[in-house]
Amino acid sequence: MLGELRAEIDEALDRFLGEQARKAPDECVPPLVEIVRDFLAGGKRLRPLFSACGWAAGGGDRGDPAAVRIGASLELFHAFALIHDDVMDSSDTRRGQPAVHRVLARRAPGGDAAHFGVSAAILLGDLCLVWSDELLHGAGVAPERLHAARSVLNTMRTEIMAGQYLDLDPVAAGDELEGAWRVVRQKTAAYTVTRPLQLGAVLSGADEEVVARCAEFGDPLGEAFQLRDDLLGVFGSEATTGKPSDDDLRAGKWTVLMRLTWQRADASQRAVIRRLHGSADLDTGEAQRLREIIRSTAADSEVEAMISSRRERAVSALGALALPPWAEAALTELAGRCAHRAR
Template identity: 45%
Template sequence: MAAETVEMVVAGRTGWIRGRVDRRLAAFFDEHPSPVPDPEVSAAYELLREFVLDGGKRIRPVLCYWGWRGAGGAAEEPRPIVDAAAALELCHAGLLIHDDIMDASATRRGRPTLHRALGESPAILLGVLAMTWGDELLATCGADPVRLRAARVRYDAMRTEVITGQYLDLLAPTRTGVTVDQTLTTIRYKTAKYTVERPLQIGGELAGAEPALLAAYSRLGLPLGEAFQLRDDILGMFGDPAQTGKSCLDDLREGKHTVMIAHARAHASGPAAAHLRQWYGNAVLDERQAAGIREIVAGTGSLAHVESMITQRVGEALETLTTAPIATEAREALTALADRIAHRKQ
């Protein structure tokens, strides 16, 4: 198939699954109004609805769908996979709400974070509610019971892994000399598994995937998920807030432990090292000090190093795709998506 035709098919099918997931989420919110007639509770439910429906790239639902198709799941049998994909988006929303609280982020998706709008305690509750609703939606997706149990094992593992990764992320600021390898471990558990590996495997399990394909999804998902987070770290420092929906100062003020910063600290000296020590993780950092950090990250070769890591990981993922026992359309779609995930602008 010609490259432009593949792109059109992938874009069309990807747009289709995003639209189906959005409609399912909207219907789910319609089916789950506040159980009490309190206007403030209803307003909080509406804020959660807006947070889920009015933004997000739907990467996890899209990958879940292609995991399903790669294992032979039919395009004309959408309900189980659409519901499962929507469940992943609800789980993701809950995790984002909590992540924003832990990071003290002011904006998400171009609007105030929920804890800024409602307060931390209400936002924590809404995050738990979103994850609870994800469980409900997956449990009632209508899949074959045996396949659903297998998918649930992957889903439960995903939640344990991402919470463990988040805990590692919280521990990092309390530790000195965090290495690149330690940072990569956090990335693997906080992001790579729950962004790519597990969504692919959940979709595959729902379609009855063989063990060889599920193993290939892991070999594909982990490096691609790491590339996703490495790109996210670059966007957090160098991205355009108009495209990312987040301030490019948040990660710097938080002192987020990234591979770029671990590499820069290992290679900076003199005034550059002093600038990193003084300003990275400083809550009063402004754009002038941030510009200095960006110059150091670029000047030490740390930005280029991370770009090369992304390229390497995308190459590993693509190599897996060439030999994986996966349906042709899904192979082509995942090949195209790998590049988009790793080189996105938002």
């Protein structure tokens, strides 16, 4: 079922982007459309899949093409977020391919290619945001339901911007474990699972009770998703994740994993963390030293336990949603993918 849904979402994206290329106001746009196509090719489509299940939770028909277009609009929003995220993190790669700002830098007409790439990527990310809204409003949903869903959409957008800011400014987030949890909840958790579910549900006519039950499933699973991301950012294989495994350590990200490590570390271990975590020149051996400290404090095991308990809480909440069998099976499978993924 998930494979079939994903194929339908991919088809909707392809059709929409083809339309943007055909009706482009200037000849500079079609090549940008192709960059977006290439970027979207490696995505997991989690948010569209969750929104399709939310559509079912609200009583929507599985075969309604509006549900697919809603999901496709979320994937374009996700593209906007990732393109900008890679700019902010100065990431070289995404999904095993050059990040969009690196691709665009190769097309610089002259001068500072890196600056051109970043500037063009900001514009292309903004374009994906605009297209996301265009696709949503052309999905074929009644105006009153679009209006009802506006609060969910606005909340999702504000949350991810706040989370991105907190990720950039650890002082604003705070230097304790709760600060790391703020980043998790604002930047990723709700945006990955809860809001897509709720958006699909509201657009199909769900009442407030169903919307609240979506959060009972989505909130813990979204946290599990980000906790897994934290582990992959330190212990994942670059060949599998598509990103260098030392990036989070080099960037000095104060994830839940690193906050737990800091809490449990002794004085000598903290001295090493102070010296190496966030070092722009971090080498392979130094990164391995940080990993050894994380393991010695059992912070990684604690995060694994958090992931498992949150997945279990999410799955146990499914019964309250009164889903059709296909949607319940899909959400159960997605819960496993989010918690135990390798990329």
